[in-house]
Amino acid sequence: MLWLDAEAVRNFVMVAELQSFTRAADAMGSTQAAVSVKLKRLEERVGRKLIERTPRRVRLSADGALFIESARSFLAAHDKAVAGLSCSSRRFTLGIAGHVAGPEVTTLLARLSQHDPALTIEVQVDNSTLLLDAFDRGELDAAIVRREDDRRDGEVLGPEHFGWYATPEFDHRLGEPIRLATLSRLCGVRDLAIRTLDDAGIPWVEVFVGGGSSLVTAAVSAGLATAVFPSRLAPPGTVEVSRKFGLPDVPATEIVLHSSLTDRRSREALRILACAFHEHRAKAG
Template sequence: MLSLDVEAVQAFVMVADLQSFTRAADALGTTQAAISVKLKRLEEKVGRRLIERTPRHVRLSAEGAVFIQPARDFLAAHDRAVAGLFSCARRFALGIAAHVAGPEVTTLLARLNEHDPALTIEVQVDNSRNLLDAFDRGELDAAIVRREDDRRDGEVLGPEHFGWFAAPNFRCRPDEPIRLAALSPACGVRDIGTHALDDAGIAWTEVFLGGGSSVVMAAVSAGLAMAVFSERLAPVGTVEVSRKFNLPPLPSSEIVLHSTLTDQRSRDALRTIACAFREHRAAAA
């Protein structure tokens, strides 16, 4: 009967998620050589090449693409079994920036619950600045935010690109200021747009401010205003209108995971969060 080594399967899944032997080694706290050895032993045991590796690319082989979900299920079952032996209730407070929280959050929370069912997960959604303040006060165990100007250290989960979005029927006459909708005056994404307009000498006015993301999306979808959105989170049915209205380009940012937790259980949870986030973004690309 074929038996699988947990660490070897974990190495395979990490390489597949991060598309890099080096990043997989960093995430697992080991060396690239050790990752390569574990993957080679796994491939020899299953009799299949699972990862295609070239000087420029690391990707799943056809056999690896078939094996990846069973491998995840195998690791999840192992984690549940181990958690059952050492289960004790624990609170994990996670902050997610409003302009970061997208469809991947469902995957992230489900994967975190699979990894450690004993965790009580508390999620706080707010703008990046408020979450970083809460994180600094020790109120959050981890925070997923847009990179702020302070350039503080954190684990980069991926790039974030922004655009000007509006309903297809949105109209703005040349002699009128651009009508904007935003979450709040403290919203960093709002600042990205307003600073770009100011630098370009384009007049603007806010016609919707606050009320939550649903209100902002409703205002934009109804054709009452335009707004700056992450390209992956723009409301369904809206279009990018920078060319149509001759609007300035917007700088990109990064999505970053911050945490100071060092115990193994917490580090495992953080690794689960990072992998789930990257996996969902890669699948949606």
């Protein structure tokens, strides 16, 4: 009878999902060499080549593609059994900035749930400033936010590039104040946009403030204003209008992960979240 080692299977799944031995090692808190050894032992045990690696690419082999779903099911059953024996249900609270929480967040959280069924993540979406304040007060265990100007702590997950977006029909006359829609007066992206306009000597007026990202999106999509959005989250039907209206480039910022978690399993979950975030950003880029 064929017996499978759970950690070897976990290494295989991590390499397959992240398409990188380096990122898989980081997520597992291990080394690239150790991941490679465990994968090789698994392949020898099943008598199949599961991962194909070239200097430029890591991908599933034909046999690996057949095995991947069974491997995930095997790990889910294994982790559920272990969680049942240990009764170690855990939870942590995660804050995600509204300008960061793109469509990939649901996928990333689902991946975490598959990795650790005993882990419950409570998610709070708000602006970066409020989330950082909550994290500093100990009300959040971790936060994924836009880098604040006066802080240099946290793990950088990647850059965030912005643009000025409006509908193609949006009308702005040269010399008139540019009409803005912003999330709230506490929003760091609002401060970034206004500071950029002030530095360039361009007059502005806020015609829509607050109400959440969906209402800001609605105001821009209706042609009432322009707004600064992360390029990957620009509303459908809008275009970048900085050149059209002579607006200055908005400086890029960084997305940062702050965490106070210390237990091994929770930190492993955060490593998986960080690696998956890197992966999605790389694909989007």
